[in-house]
Amino acid sequence: MASILIIEDELSIAELERDYLEIAGYEVTVASTGAQAMEFVSNKNYDLYIIDIMLPDMDGIDICRNIRRTTDRPIMMISAKDSEGDKIRSFNVGADDYMTKPFSPSEMVARVKVKIERYSALKLRQTVDYDTLQYKNIRLDLDHRRVYVDDTEKELTVMEYSLLAFLLEHKGVVYSKEELYNIVWKGDATEDSTTTVAVHIKKLREKIEKNPSKPTIIETIWGVGYRIGEA
Structure with missing residues (x-):
């Protein structure tokens, strides 16, 4: 329990x-x-x-x-x-x-319920053999739920990691804030939830981008949403 x-x-x-x-x-x-x-x-x-x-x-x-x-x-x-x-x-x-x-x-x-289940699932993945996800100088070790930038480990919260992993798994696809909240947080998007997504994107950029004010990893597609990489 x-x-x-x-x-x-x-x-x-x-x-x-x-x-x-x-x-x-x-x-x-x-x-x-x-x-x-x-x-x-x-x-x-x-x-x-x-x-x-x-x-x-x-x-x-x-x-x-x-x-x-x-x-x-x-x-x-x-x-x-x-x-x-x-x-x-x-x-x-x-x-x-x-x-x-x-x-x-x-x-x-x-x-x-969603947060506890997601946390448990992420911990369970440590015992399963998964490939890593990589884009430019970013590498996710899915076996141990670790993130590296230029081979330096970065500490992410559970939701920061989930958001980054999802975008890396779907490189080139643009997702709106509402779509990201629905998929990653598994909830219905509201004004509060879109702010939640925007703040998590900002925090991720601060941790993985060389210049967070001019991001090259997590791109903003104005009027649409966010993506990592080209399609």
Whole structure:
């Protein structure tokens, strides 16, 4: 049974999230403060983390940053603020997803399910013999889920890796933000989700491009979307 840590100070929201996730078959722990959350994290590596940005004692962004330093498990941020700045800050410190309150509990469960399954599948691939993916100076070692730029290993989040692998597997094909979210995140595209894709593309470019402001690996096809390489 996959385990989830919810970090949320609003009791009614925490209980709603917990109830829906437990019905879906997950083991759920709730922390109402940042300090309590960090104590739980020090004793257990959960399969997924759901973090509210606004907590009484700590910034949820800082909690996300601290957790990301110790694990590559999926992290979802929750906030009542529909701020692009908060979304970008969340992704910059390693979050994999961002949901704005109020949200559908059923959609939250669906996102959790996809992220845990994708993480498990990526780990399973380490035991299977796969070819590497390569384009220019970028190489993906699919056996061990590692990315190299000029033979230097780069650290990517789960979703950054999934996005890069998908684009490399479909070199030359242009995908819109909506299509990438539907395929890679396995969800229905919204305004929030297209921002999610754009931020992940930006972070990928910062990690793999020689000059992120003039990308030569992940190209922007204006008015259409993104691609890697020519058809």
